[in-house]
Amino acid sequence: MFGRITDYKVNNQIVEIKFEKRSGQVEIINESIVNIFAALETQEHRSKAIENFQKKQVSYHVEREEDCIVITTSKVTVKVYDEFKVDFYDKDGKVLCKDYRGRRQRGIVLTEEDAELMAGEGHEVEDAPEDYSIQILKELEGDEAFYALGDKTGFLNKRNYVYEMWNTDNPAPQVDSFKALYKSIPFFITLKKDSVYGIFFDNTYRSYFDMGKESSKYYYFGCDNGNLDYYFIAGDKMTDIVTGYTYLTGTVPVPQLWTLGHHQSRWGYKSEKEVRQIAKKFRDNDIPCDTIHLDIDYMDEFKVFTWNKERYEDPKKMIGDLKKDGFKIVTIIDPGVKLQEGYHIYDEGVEKGCFATTPEGEIYVNAVWPGDSVYPDFGKPEVRSWWANNQRYLLDMGVRGVWNDMNEPASFRGELPQDVVFYDEELRATHSKMHNVYGHLMSKATYEGLKENDKKRPFVITRACYSGSQKYSTAWTGDNHSIWAHLQMAIPQLCNLGLSGMSYVGTDVGGFGSDTTPELLARWVQVGCFSPLFRNHSCMGTIRQEPWQFGEEIMNIYRKYVQLRYELLPYFYDLFFKGETTGLPVMRPLILHYEKDQNLRDRNDEFLLGENILVAPVVNQGDTQKLIYLPEGLWIDYWTKEEKKGGSYYVKEAPLDVCPIYIKAGSIIPNYPKQSYVGDKEIDTLILDIYLGEGKYKHYQDDGESFDYKDGKYNEYLFTINSEGIFTAELPNKGYEKEYKGFVLKYNNTEKYVEFNGDKLTVKLV
Template sequence: MITNTELEYKGNLYPNDIIDFRRDAEKLYFTTSNGVVLEVSILRDSAFRFRYATENIFEPDFSYAISESASIGYNKLEVEETVTEYLIITAKLKILVDKRTLRIQISDLKGAIINEDELGFHWEENYQFGGNTVKMSKITQNAESFYGMGDKATHSNLKGKRVNNWVTDQYAFGKDQDPLYKAIPFYIGLHNNSAYGIFFDNTFRTQFDFAHERRNVTSFWADGGEMNYYFFYGPKIAEVVNSYTDLTGTPELPPMWTLGFHQSKWSYYPENRVLEIAKKFRDLRIPCDGIYLDIDYMEGFRCFTWNKEYFPDPKKMVQDLRNDGFKTIAIIDPGIKIDKDYWVYQEAKDNDYFCKRGDGPAMRGKVWPGECNFPDFTNPEVREWWAGLYKELIAEIGIKGVWNDMNEPAVMEVPTKTFPLDVRHDYDGHPCSHRKAHNVYGTQMARATYEGVKKFSFPKRPFVITRAAYSGAQRFTSTWTGDNVATWEHLWIANVQIQRMCISGMSFVGSDIGGFAEQPSGELFARWIQLGVFHPFCRVHSSGDHGDQEPWSFDDEVTDIVRSYIELRYQLLPYLYTMFYRYTKENVPMIKPLVHFDQEDHQTHFRTDEFIFGEQILVCPVQEPNAQGRRMYIPRGTWYNYWTDEVLLGGMEKWVVARLDKIPLFIKEGAMIPKYPVQQYVGEIEVEELIMEVYYKNGVERSSVYEDGQDGYDYKKGRYSLRNYKLTGRENELIIQQYKGGSYISSYETIKLNFHGLPFTISTIEVDHVQVSLKEVQLKGNSSIVLDKGFSNLHISGF
């Protein structure tokens, strides 16, 4: 065994023996003879915080990541002391703290080890910058797998990988390239069918090694700050993700139009080009809700200005678009052009709102406008000022959403692509250098933007999208995966990134459909649309230097395919909106990798392609050219082929036919999938009948449909409708029970049930225990009936 003395000789420092223990309510403190203090906070019976101080001093306790509404409270907390250890016992777990080394071991109440320190906490002084480099090493358990970490462009299972978090403008990034645009220092470990999660809440550059350097060791470390991490126990992955998402928060419900299809390009200008694109969507009957203005709408790329040559009357243009159902989203970057005649620059300069270098001068960097200064969004006064700048854009001109780009922050023509490390930040009253603030800069910009857009959009809901993010950014903003490339490899990357982001707490996410850089073929574009319509955020965006990338930019076959899938997305809007409701209220990711869906099936542990959209739809994109089908894994259970109604038993690989107009798509048996009629934009038509696609199951399955006014805040006052369904199928009967909550009155009066896979011929129907005639419920063949929306119990029987 290596002793602490030997380890210190190698440059690392480790805790010595514990000399003091004290308890302060839910916080437990262990102090060692060489000045290390471990604070263990019991958040819940299965969620803990571990925080280490050196030289007996903790840093001020502050985090941008933690939600104010995070759930706190436990049922049991006992501490026992033996000769060699302290034992902390909750209602679900045991934490062993070794008296000699301060190492910890976490086990369940039966003694099965979930997570344990290898060398545990260690540190070394950072002689260049001061403070410590803090490290934690854990024992990698037998056959352990790792997931999470945000938008890493690598295999979904991180076993054997090393990744780092330093938010970076990574144009045309490649597979396995790291770091990228987001820093989400959260991972899930899975072994022996038991899952846990670790969130290392440290905003400095962080590194994670998942048994890469040493196959039996997992470690994480930071260039500064504290060793401060949260531990969540499952044992299900779903429970771990739920706990992490609860801690870092979820957004409020977005307006439903944001879940429609969006079209963007760098850049649509002048005004007549924007209107021409919008008209083409309507002429070709391709649904679309959002159209984007990139940096060319500005005067010399100055934020909060308009190029009057390109857009002589922006208010009228935005109104004309709105009259045709389009919502306009405008880009805003953080760089403010140094120009004494530019009012935004002058206001920030006069109020001392710009970031400064270590010795005092304002931080200067080149971005699109040229030489710029940059607001310090970690200063609450600056955030309030920035929010106020949106008044004209939102309240007067009528822009419906704001897109924050280049907020890593990106700086051109410097090797680091960003600010120098000596730049100073307020950090909400905890002054620091850019080493600490870099990873949260983009999130705080998005937060300030959100506060402004929300204020001036009220009583409607805001919409913000950001490129850069740190854990917790999802409370304020949606996001996308950055500047990808029009290649088949990037189609694969986008699929994995969105799955990973969703289980990392950030579900309102998508990719640039078709690729931002370079030109997709019609086939690649069609396949990417087929994937993108099953992502929470659905937007085509391209760099514009290689030609057009609208749905009609290829041949008629591709246009027709693209239209049909966008129409399918609009049909599925009530399903998608219900997914979002569950995300905001129950911390449930909108997209789930197969390992999240069924961790007990070891076949899912290394699957990358297939995912669950919501709760009951299985999607598997085609990711190779010239494919007429593909092999895919059908997870355990029974599934209906969406296109053919063929019933498949899961738990196996299967060849699935998937010509260019088809994506492998399966529905879980027993599911009730809500649909709206196709509309060209959200709110175009009043829904006259809710359609429910009912997939028979011999057994029980539950489904739900959430609805409200689709915008505004009445839903927070109880004006929503939540229809919960319990489907029970038997050999010759089907029972559907409906339970409704909320006071919202939907526009439709009837629900049409389309049946799939009924194993009997319908002979009798009872509604709320009263037999009705088959004519009264408009029975068509054996396939559909129409009911009053208020039914409580439907009993169908046959032979």
């Protein structure tokens, strides 16, 4: 495809390499990140994930050796050979990643007769594998584990699995063999025994990832269209790779504090009366809740930016009344616009040229909830602006957030043809190129509309996304089911999304499709309360799963974990505050911080919140004990305060109301007092749950909703505890007018209130 190297030149950290047949380039992004690029479709990257990016100026060296070109920074060495084969080495010359020089091996190829036999009984028969026009094969040394890749099904470690990046709406119960779901995040982390690296394949067409299933000699990623465009990210540890990837694609902005509370949803809450009853039930049963979500039933004939005035007589008044009791309303919006002359959104869109077209220039029509529908072309800046402005309709009603659904884009009359015309900014493109970024661009438009018209940090939820969507939107994992397998899958799925830059994510607590059971709901809320996005959501036609539906015992368990979530809100908020700088997720697999521990490579049923809290939920029906592995260090049982030494397995008694939780020694965990919703009470005293040992902790305090924190208008507290039991509180950054008057120090089953003068406080605890 490329041929032999004939020449090269260097220009502003770009090494342009001429081959016999075409050119390629290696661009140095910073000391640890390099981009491998060949202009096969466009001369520019035209990335949708990497925006407003500032390349760092670094020192580097380039030289020509006999068989390759060598590019060296302080962190990584890149060797480029004939045919644009590229190998990567660390600063000490150790191999990190090498291109495989052989040809692909073919997997199982059925005869035509055997394929017909299988198809006759209903088995899915795949075509024989073929080479892709863009195809990168990397050597396998044998000890690799693979992580990230977005919201793919199955387990944490993706070794020996195959996947496709093609946003797909499939409401069937998702199993390990699913190759594609709602999101396309073509980034993965490779962990070896003594090294780690990441690769981001920035190509929006349907792409393919084989993580060693086809052969034990190589893994590959490939695509049939677009540019050869991937980023190699080196680092000393896994956290470096996540930080490097989010350095490219962006980090999650700090959300409004109320959005971290408990959310309740169902398809469908069909009337104002029903929504008011749901809200009252939460308050009557003393179960904290901040948000009620309205699915498609609130709309008039499922037309976006309308309201059904028969079911909701006065939605603005309803929202205002609920606001007085602490509830916020989030409404769903789909991209499909009903084809109906006289409907203002359709008429405006036609007039402004906002909708995707056929190759012949006619507006393309498919069907979703409203029936015949047309699709906004979010690839056009002017369409995104039009869509952004339409958010004012919802905001004027009092809506506090927007839930983007069906934005793969979904369609009821078969998938949109590949040649439907969409735009890539100013360039005419096709559905095949823009499909995977459709939801991403819709979220961007929604975010910008809320930001401009509300002036607060936007709360946007999306089902479909691409790399970089974390800058604009939260996400949930789509239409899961009320089955134990999906509770089990929630942990690795959310952890891999976090490693993929999507830190603000959750699953539908209790499951969306199928019917939940009392035990399943009780165990699911024990995962949900620790998930960054905490929402109970279920499908019309299934058993209702609000907390009170299964009697007093289950409701008490549900309340216990929702209340625990509200106690931990300042800890969650701090993780988001830190994550905007570091890119590190809230919910993390243990391997992220203990990558040398072989026991954790495939640990699917435990996770960390930050570095201080380890959660090991029960995820098997009927289990009342849990086999737990604790990594190195000293850990304290949250419930019993019993100390456990890390590096060992333990059996924890876990009846239905107990989710095993462990706190790392030396941790200082900020807590809020009991409240029914965020803003329920003025919090001028912070509770600090202290676990003796050596440690430090930074806590952030601001108004919880505006962008003022970006201008330094926040308080940063530094808490420390040393081996002698001396606690210290300082306030190194005073940017927010409200300060805590004091702290409640909890340690060794005692509580002590201490006043804080806004300067420095020292207390001897033991």
